[in-house]
Amino acid sequence: MIAEAGLAALWLGAALCLLQLIAVALTVGGKAELAGIVRPVAVMQAALTALAFGLLIWLFVQVDLSVALVFENDSSEKPLLYRFAATWGNHEGSMLMWVTILGVAGAAVALLERKLEERTLLATLGGQAVIGLGFYAFLLFASNPFARLMPVPPEGRGLNPLLQDPGLAFHPPTLYLGYVGLSVAFSFAIGALVTRDVGPAFARAMRPWVLGAWIFLTLGITAGSYWAYYELGWGGWWFWDPVENASLMPWLAATALLHSVTVLATRDGLRAWTLMLAVVAFSMSMVGTFLVRSGVLTSVHAFAVDPKRGSFLLALLFLYIGGALALFGARVGTVREGARFDPISREAGLVANNLLLTAILGIVLVGTLYPLILEASTGTKLSVGPPYFNTAAGPLALILVAIMAAGPLLRWRRDNPKLLAKRVAPAAALALIALVAVKLTAPSISILSLLGLALAAGLALASVAPLWKRNLLRTPLFVWGMVVAHLGIAVSIAGMACDSSFTAEKLVAARVGETVAVGPYNVTFDAVDPTFGPSWQALQATLLARRGDGDVLTLNPQARTYWAPPTETSETAIHTALDGQLYTVLGKQAADGRWQLRLWWKPFVTLIWAGGAMVAIGGALALIGRLWRGRRKPQETWA
Amino acid sequence: MRRLLLALALVAAPVLADSDLPPAPLANTQLPDAKQEAEAKALMVTIRCLVCQGQSIADSDAELAGDMRAMVRERIAAGEKPEAIRAWLVQRYGSWVSYEPPFDRVTWALWVAPILFLVVGALIARTSFRRRRV
Amino acid sequence: MTGATKWAPLVLFILLGSALTYGLAKPESNTIKSKMVGVSVPSFTLPAAVPGVPGLSSSDLATGRPHLVNVFGSWCLPCMAEAPQLKQIADAGVPVVGIAVRDKPEALQRFLSRYGNPFGAIGADDASQVMMAMGSSGVPESFVVDGQGRILQQQIGPVNPEDVAGIVAAVKAAR
Numbered sequence: 001m002i003a004e005a006g007l008a009a010l011w012l013g014a015a016l017c018l019l020q021l022i023a024v025a026l027t028v029g030g031k032a033e034l035a036g037i038v039r040p041v042a043v044m045q046a047a048l049t050a051l052a053f054g055l056l057i058w059l060f061v062q063v064d065l066s067v068a069l070v071f072e073n074d075s076s077e078k079p080l081l082y083r084f085a086a087t088w089g090n091h092e093g094s095m096l097m098w099v100t101i102l103g104v105a106g107a108a109v110a111l112l113e114r115k116l117e118e119r120t121l122l123a124t125l126g127g128q129a130v131i132g133l134g135f136y137a138f139l140l141f142a143s144n145p146f147a148r149l150m151p152v153p154p155e156g157r158g159l160n161p162l163l164q165d166p167g168l169a170f171h172p173p174t175l176y177l178g179y180v181g182l183s184v185a186f187s188f189a190i191g192a193l194v195t196r197d198v199g200p201a202f203a204r205a206m207r208p209w210v211l212g213a214w215i216f217l218t219l220g221i222t223a224g225s226y227w228a229y230y231e232l233g234w235g236g237w238w239f240w241d242p243v244e245n246a247s248l249m250p251w252l253a254a255t256a257l258l259h260s261v262t263v264l265a266t267r268d269g270l271r272a273w274t275l276m277l278a279v280v281a282f283s284m285s286m287v288g289t290f291l292v293r294s295g296v297l298t299s300v301h302a303f304a305v306d307p308k309r310g311s312f313l314l315a316l317l318f319l320y321i322g323g324a325l326a327l328f329g330a331r332v333g334t335v336r337e338g339a340r341f342d343p344i345s346r347e348a349g350l351v352a353n354n355l356l357l358t359a360i361l362g363i364v365l366v367g368t369l370y371p372l373i374l375e376a377s378t379g380t381k382l383s384v385g386p387p388y389f390n391t392a393a394g395p396l397a398l399i400l401v402a403i404m405a406a407g408p409l410l411r412w413r414r415d416n417p418k419l420l421a422k423r424v425a426p427a428a429a430l431a432l433i434a435l436v437a438v439k440l441t442a443p444s445i446s447i448l449s450l451l452g453l454a455l456a457a458g459l460a461l462a463s464v465a466p467l468w469k470r471n472l473l474r475t476p477l478f479v480w481g482m483v484v485a486h487l488g489i490a491v492s493i494a495g496m497a498c499d500s501s502f503t504a505e506k507l508v509a510a511r512v513g514e515t516v517a518v519g520p521y522n523v524t525f526d527a528v529d530p531t532f533g534p535s536w537q538a539l540q541a542t543l544l545a546r547r548g549d550g551d552v553l554t555l556n557p558q559a560r561t562y563w564a565p566p567t568e569t570s571e572t573a574i575h576t577a578l579d580g581q582l583y584t585v586l587g588k589q590a591a592d593g594r595w596q597l598r599l600w601w602k603p604f605v606t607l608i609w610a611g612g613a614m615v616a617i618g619g620a621l622a623l624i625g626r627l628w629r630g631r632r633k634p635q636e637t638w639a
Numbered sequence: 640m641r642r643l644l645l646a647l648a649l650v651a652a653p654v655l656a657d658s659d660l661p662p663a664p665l666a667n668t669q670l671p672d673a674k675q676e677a678e679a680k681a682l683m684v685t686i687r688c689l690v691c692q693g694q695s696i697a698d699s700d701a702e703l704a705g706d707m708r709a710m711v712r713e714r715i716a717a718g719e720k721p722e723a724i725r726a727w728l729v730q731r732y733g734s735w736v737s738y739e740p741p742f743d744r745v746t747w748a749l750w751v752a753p754i755l756f757l758v759v760g761a762l763i764a765r766t767s768f769r770r771r772r773v
Numbered sequence: 774m775t776g777a778t779k780w781a782p783l784v785l786f787i788l789l790g791s792a793l794t795y796g797l798a799k800p801e802s803n804t805i806k807s808k809m810v811g812v813s814v815p816s817f818t819l820p821a822a823v824p825g826v827p828g829l830s831s832s833d834l835a836t837g838r839p840h841l842v843n844v845f846g847s848w849c850l851p852c853m854a855e856a857p858q859l860k861q862i863a864d865a866g867v868p869v870v871g872i873a874v875r876d877k878p879e880a881l882q883r884f885l886s887r888y889g890n891p892f893g894a895i896g897a898d899d900a901s902q903v904m905m906a907m908g909s910s911g912v913p914e915s916f917v918v919d920g921q922g923r924i925l926q927q928q929i930g931p932v933n934p935e936d937v938a939g940i941v942a943a944v945k946a947a948r
Contacts, residue, residue: 234698241693276782283786287793296796298803300693310797318790325783332779348764355760362756369792370740370749376795378745381805383687385695385738392753505680507669570700591661598667658848658875663900689805689910702875703911706901731908733808763778 006055007146013048014136024126039110046107053100060087068149075158085169092145101180116205127187134316161562167227175220179285181213186282203264214254215619222612240389243301246288253281256357283321346410356400405462431458452497459490477625485618492611498604509594519601541586557586665712666705682721807908815906819896822873829896835922839947842916847884855931856888863891871895919947
């Protein structure tokens with residue numbers, strides 16, 4: 001009953017989505033009779049899809065095994081959190097979550113957007129409806145989450161043990177909120193291209209949506225990186241894997257869009273850039289979704305691989321992105337040129353920012369797809385991995401960091417190079433000092449890490465510079481947001497450089513009782529004991545770690561065997577200190593009774609994700625600041 | 640969602656795929672000479688595991704990855720240069736086994752692309768700027 | 774925006790889309806082919822894997838007679854499945870030799886007594902060294918090697934009944 005109700009709600013939602021599209025098309029085409037129903041229909045549609053999603057969650061939490069999806073991904077042994085999160089730990093469920101967020105975002109635009117011109121707003125809702133319809137069709141015809149299973153099996157297959165982690169409850173929803181949030185920006189861009197209304201009002205309307213989506217993407221990627229770090233057992237946090245790149249590319253586009261939309265909102269410049277980036281950002285979301293689910297690229301993270309579904313997604317991709325880019329090509333010429341600016345100005349800095357981010361995006365895209373293109377044209381199989389991406393994108397990222405440092409210190413429209421140099425001098429000096437200091441203390445450090453640390457130091461100082469000589473209590477929140485976000489980038493880069501250069505690794509075959517030194521710690525291998533949990537049994541090592549004369553810490557890495565589905569995993573044991581993490585893994589036993597232990601001392605590695613969190617917090621401050629200000633002061637000025 | 644489904648060949652291994660013998664000694668222990676170990680590690684993270692879904696041999700629990708690590712360490716300890724070892728592997732398995740793509744007739748576009756993007760970007764930037772007469 | 778720049782994104786997207794379409798359309802091929810096909814077998818010497826059956830070295834493959842080299846392990850399920858086919862090939866007069874990867878003598882002995890022994894020689898490759906040297910990425914794989922020790926053909930995966938005739942013909946045609 002519940003499953004059928006869910007499916008019915010989904011069909012109704014789809015029907016309303018179609019109605020929404022028809023109403024908008026008629027209104028934009030001149031017949032305004034149905035204009036009034038667009039907003040209510042958008043809200044109803046969201047309510048129905050949310051209902052369908054809620055019902056699916058219910059089915060998973062109750063472990064209703066008569067539904068095929070529940071059987072394949074759930075089991076009654078799982079704790080509540082994982083039964084709940086298993087709803088989206090699979091293809092159909094995650095697609096339904098996507099459609100729900102899409103609908104709810106559309107409803108939010110319908111309900112909350114007051115500043116935009118009516119026709120443009122309706123065109124935006126029309127864009128949402130077009131996107132929604134494609135995904136409804138995908139769900140209803142190729143990925144029905146509510147399909148029944150007869151006869152009803154006694155127990156479910158259970159969730160893949162690697163997904164039985166709080167990370168699953170957090171990482172997919174945040175990423176999806178990000179991807180789908182970008183669809184709103186996309187729809188705004190479509191709406192603006194259709195009605196030719198591209199100006200500050202349009203940018204101000206779009207900005208909170210871009211910010212919101214970007215914050216979630218930042219959180220999702222940061223969380224995903226940390227999840228992979230502690231789950232995979234080898235201490236890596238980014239592999240330039242195609243699926244990881246699939247989440248990075250929308251983020252790069254969204255970051256560029258974020259900066260571009262502010263220029264459009266305050267200075268009426270970068271119109272074509274903003275439109276282009278809005279289309280590109282969502283396009284990257286869709287390309288990413290396609291890559292992950294179609295099996296076109298080999299990846300450790302690919303799931304629900306099904307070429308048939310891949311074709312459907314590819315068709316949607318051609319339709320949406322092809323359509324949007326064709327519209328762009330046809331209409332952008334009629335968009336009036338915005339204000340011009342000097343080569344030394346904040347606008348110019350933001351253009352450089354856009355270009356570098358787009359170039360990095362291009363590199364990631366080319367690197368990810370080149371093996372496919374090469375195989376298509378010559379049949380040669382190629383692998384493109386970290387050596388390429390680090391070498392190609394690394395230097396560009398460093399240049400971007402330098403521009404990020406100078407950017408907020410630039411004046412709008414026209415700045416004086418000498419005065420700029422004076423403002424930038426402290427940060428540049430600090431960077432130079434850091435460069436020399438690091439090189440002297442760590443002569444064998446790689447050039448990329450060395451420059452990364454130096455520039456991070458400079459950026460850190462430069463990002464707080466806008467606060468200098470200001471009344472801090474009267475500084476607008478969005479300025480704080482910019483400061484915190486840029487500082488977060490500096491922190492994150494410092495963490496990355498430290499991890500690449502200063503990690504100490506010890507791989508040993510140890511007997512019980514032996515002590516191994518790693519970094520500042522002495523780790524004694526005390527015991528190996530069997531233990532068990534709700535759906536697994538494990539061998540657990542007891543490691544006693546001591547730093548100089550400090551307290552003895554106990555770490556318990558495990559080698560686990562789950563029985564439903566049968567899998568072996570290793571659970572890392574990590575100790576977080578102020579200046580780094582001690583990361584320990586238990587491996588297999590060798591023939592002579594010795595145990596394989598993997599130990600790492602990773603100085604300042606937590607800065608990577610702390611920085612990511614700071615970036616998201618900065619974004620949140622900016623968002624709150626903008627929304628608050630929008631309520632109090634209708635007219636926008638730049639401080 | 641992007642971080643899920645680790646291939647079974649990774650951390651979660653199907654028991655039937657294991658052979659009878661334990662891992663080779665140098666698969667999971669480091670070389671005594673720190674500089675050599677660093678060289679070996681730097682090479683291992685750029686060699687692709689042949690039986691995994693997209694990992695380097697340094698990050699994989701698969702047996703063949705272990706044997707490849709042991710081979711790399713043995714050869715580095717014997718004085719062989721990392722590039723020679725990479726070339727040996729590429730000779731056997733093709734460019735696919737190396738995460739560092741070569742620069743040759745078919746891959747030059749890959750390496751030239753970043754420079755191309757920068758140049759195009761600079762040209763686009765130039766058209767946005769106009770020196771004001773004031 | 775100039776004419777070229779405003780249509781460039783669409784053009785680039787069409788190229789991207791074509792690459793993705795190709796990616797979907799192409800048949801799945803997760804196997805890594807050895808690049809040593811057409812080249813001489815790398816030189817190696819492997820000790821005997823079981824008592825009673827001689828070990829294998831590369832010089833044994835350059836005596837003027839073509840061979841079928843089978844890379845296998847007693848612990849590998851598809852290797853058990855292909856045993857009857859290997860017997861068929863051996864019975865057809867093809868000299869079959871084996872490289873046992875990561876195997877123990879007792880386990881190998883049990884495997885041979887259970888599934889038959891088509892091998893004239895079996896070398897013990899405990900650390901997959903020779904397997905790697907030949908560009909093989911897993912078990913089972915079989916290589917047709919000519920009389921001069923040059924690798925002519927690689928069979929990835931078990932030898933299925935329908936492959937037997939082709940392999941026998943390839944070896945017989947080799948010099």
